[in-house]
Amino acid sequence: MSQRHTDVTVQAIEEACPLVEVLDHVSGKWSIGIIVAAAHGPIRFTELERAVSGISRRMLTLTLRRLERDGLLHRTVYPTVPPKVEYTLTDMARELHATLSALTDWAERHRSAIAAARKDYDADAAVNTA
């Protein structure tokens, strides 16, 4: 910790790359919400639409396709009428969900700290503008 930089920077970017990949797949406001919503069992399209508050039909579809494509979701179509489709997390995604809980914990531990930091920052900005 707190040692000087030389060419360790190169190591830094290599360390970051896989993570950037993950977040590219998992990012987009909605992926996480969907994973969490699907975490405790098979869930249908309309249920997801209600569970992930604020999502539009379009974004739901797009995100579902991306998650399916990345092997995080499994899609089961029941050829009934009306149609019924269930989405289930893959094992891979279930591991991911467990990992994400660590992030949730972090978020909850520091939620108020972040809010406070913002408030301070904005206050400073107001002073410097006045």
Place this chain on the structure above:
Amino acid sequence: MSQRHTDVTVQAIEEACPLVEVLDHVSGKWSIGIIVAAAHGPIRFTELERAVSGISRRMLTLTLRRLERDGLLHRTVYPTVPPKVEYTLTDMARELHATLSALTDWAERHRSAIAAARKDYDADAAVNTA
């Protein structure tokens, strides 16, 4: 696991919200890269520009401001000439960085699985289009 949905969906969204907040602050192609780059000690603007490969001056500045605003980065200005500015992770951000490593691990464990899933998905798509 694999129980039916009733009104547990409500719980799902509440569980997701804080996490969505985090990712809103930490998201954007560059935040993570910057956090990783700053993780092993104070780092200067130009060093960051080189460490986070592909980032533009503009995005670097914008992302730095946001991270600072959210209390993840501390900015130290040395009023010398030429100017010198150092960015340091806050304690909060260091915790976050540790948490992110879990994600990195997950990504590396499943990198090839994701690639394979994609390949299959694209193959299917090709068949269904033909």
Place this chain on the structure above:
DNA sequence: CTGGATCCAAAACGATACTG
């Protein structure tokens, strides 16, 4: 019910010239 297709607004991003 599940979702594809289209159109449009907004946000994120990139390049680059300029400044204290």
Place this chain on the structure above:
DNA sequence: CAGTATCGTTTTGGATCCAG
């Protein structure tokens, strides 16, 4: 060195209508 300002491009997302 460490940014800011401006412009153009790309990506993202919402609204809506249509279809199996």
